[in-house]
Amino acid sequence: MKYVDEFRDGALASKLAAAIRVEADPARNYAFMEFCGGHTHAISRYGVTDLLPANVRMIHGPGCPVCVLPIGRIDMAIRLALAENVTILTYGDCLRVPASNGQSMLKAKARGADIRMVYSAADALALAQREPERQVVFFAIGFETTTPPTALVIRQAKALGLANFSVLCNHVLTPSAIMTILESPEVRELGTVPLDGFIGPAHVSTVIGSRPYAFFAEEYRKPVVIAGFEPLDVMQAIRMLVRQVNEGRAEVENEFTRAVTEDGNRKAQALVSEVFELRRSFEWRGLREVPYSALKIRKAFAEHDAEARFGLAYQSVPDNKACECGAILRGVKKPTDCKIFGTVCTPENPMGSCMVSSEGACAAHYNFGRFRDIPVVAA
Amino acid sequence: MCLAIPARIVELTGEDNARVDLGGVRKEISLALVEGAAVGDYVIVHVGYALSLLDAEEAERTLALFAEAGIDVAAAAEEGAAP
Numbered sequence: 001m002k003y004v005d006e007f008r009d010g011a012l013a014s015k016l017a018a019a020i021r022v023e024a025d026p027a028r029n030y031a032f033m034e035f036c037g038g039h040t041h042a043i044s045r046y047g048v049t050d051l052l053p054a055n056v057r058m059i060h061g062p063g064c065p066v067c068v069l070p071i072g073r074i075d076m077a078i079r080l081a082l083a084e085n086v087t088i089l090t091y092g093d094c095l096r097v098p099a100s101n102g103q104s105m106l107k108a109k110a111r112g113a114d115i116r117m118v119y120s121a122a123d124a125l126a127l128a129q130r131e132p133e134r135q136v137v138f139f140a141i142g143f144e145t146t147t148p149p150t151a152l153v154i155r156q157a158k159a160l161g162l163a164n165f166s167v168l169c170n171h172v173l174t175p176s177a178i179m180t181i182l183e184s185p186e187v188r189e190l191g192t193v194p195l196d197g198f199i200g201p202a203h204v205s206t207v208i209g210s211r212p213y214a215f216f217a218e219e220y221r222k223p224v225v226i227a228g229f230e231p232l233d234v235m236q237a238i239r240m241l242v243r244q245v246n247e248g249r250a251e252v253e254n255e256f257t258r259a260v261t262e263d264g265n266r267k268a269q270a271l272v273s274e275v276f277e278l279r280r281s282f283e284w285r286g287l288r289e290v291p292y293s294a295l296k297i298r299k300a301f302a303e304h305d306a307e308a309r310f311g312l313a314y315q316s317v318p319d320n321k322a323c324e325c326g327a328i329l330r331g332v333k334k335p336t337d338c339k340i341f342g343t344v345c346t347p348e349n350p351m352g353s354c355m356v357s358s359e360g361a362c363a364a365h366y367n368f369g370r371f372r373d374i375p376v377v378a379a
Numbered sequence: 380m381c382l383a384i385p386a387r388i389v390e391l392t393g394e395d396n397a398r399v400d401l402g403g404v405r406k407e408i409s410l411a412l413v414e415g416a417a418v419g420d421y422v423i424v425h426v427g428y429a430l431s432l433l434d435a436e437e438a439e440r441t442l443a444l445f446a447e448a449g450i451d452v453a454a455a456a457e458e459g460a461a462p
């Protein structure tokens with residue numbers, strides 16, 4: 001068992017595809033949202049869409065941490081680096097996210113800001129220890145998967161009395177984002193986004209467990225199937241969703257039992273609640289302000305909270321007018337609905353955040369799906 | 380940044396750290412967020428930290444469910460073919 005090849009087997013994939021075709025009722029349409037960018041990536045990369053019958057449609061969700069980061073938060077980091085002369089450390093994908101006035105962290109770096117890429121939160125902490133003369137700020141982003149490592153380094157920094165290390169916290173919560181989509185007028189009233197169920201995130205669920213999704217199944221009558229990131233996992237999850245819809249069930253099911261339990265990772269959860277508390281409100285790109293959808297650092301760790309230490313204030317900035325990321329993140333539009341997709345906006349020169357990370361809907365479609373848009377003409 | 384493949388622990392290197400094998404690539408990661416991980420276990424690694432252990436029995440069960448899809452299809456086809 002290597003947990004990889006077995007879950008990418010082509011012969012099994014066509015069997016699963018055949019099973020989905022048999023089970024999907026030709027008299028109805030199915031629309032499922034894969035919440036997580038990792039699934040968006042897998043679906044595009046392995047061409048899962050091509051294996052599905054025409055009446056089963058996948059909608060990309062907002063679960064790509066880079067994609068939902070609003071311009072104003074990146075501006076904060078750039079301002080901090082340029083005005084306060086601090087060193088900003090962040091995950092690689094953040095560097096190219098468009099900020100105000102055509103800026104990005106990468107461009108700010110070219111202008112002399114000390115902005116560096118790290119692979120992990122531990123690397124950020126180690127760098128602060130190595131360079132005590134510099135003020136080091138870790139620009140932390142991500143859902144429930146990257147939050148526990150951030151919590152860990154904040155606690156370590158406090159224990160070490162590390163005076164030159166703080167965190168600019170942008171951690172967001174998956175359940176609030178799902179809730180916002182379900183409450184959005186497009187889904188609730190207008191019916192412009194038919195949504196029959198969700199593929200629940202893989203890695204996020206290893207941390208939070210399967211329990212937090214029960215609310216969506218019960219309250220909104222939407223089935224949720226938690227799935228692993230391999231193509232066969234995704235196809236099996238789609239099959240399970242089709243079954244639930246056919247049988248009129250709305251339950252939380254877990255396809256990813258090899259890694260996800262009901263309770264999740266209790267150790268990580270305890271650490272997160274020791275260091276973080278809920279933010280009253282946080283702006284998401286595409287979803288606007290979402291109440292109680294993000295985390296902030298608790299008072300007890302204020303010394304390592306960059307917002308408190310440098311007195312940073314958040315200022316909201318509207319997105320590029322041509323960019324449809326907002327609508328795409330809410331499932332209302334597709335990447336190809338954007339006028340500048342693949343022309344002005346490419347992964348090399350992203351105009352919007354969905355084109356930055358390979359998990360973003362626009363980048364995934366650009367890299368793996370765009371040739372399918374071109375009709376094949378027989379010679 | 381969320382993409383990751385399961386990694387096999389090849390050596391415990393002390394202070395909650397371990398060396399893992401990621402499809403042939405060796406890498407040092409942290410085990411600080413999981414409990415009871417041992418050499419030979421597979422873990423899901425995310426930004427340098429193991430988030431959970433993989434359960435071999437559950438994996439087999441899931442693979443068996445995939446395989447069962449083929450049987451379903453055959454059965455359905457037979458049903459369809461029956462007069």
Ligand code: SF4
Pocket residue numbers: 322323324325328335338339340341342345346350351352353354355362
């Ligand atoms: S193609 Fe670029 S500009 Fe258009 S929606 Fe996607 S990220 Fe935004």
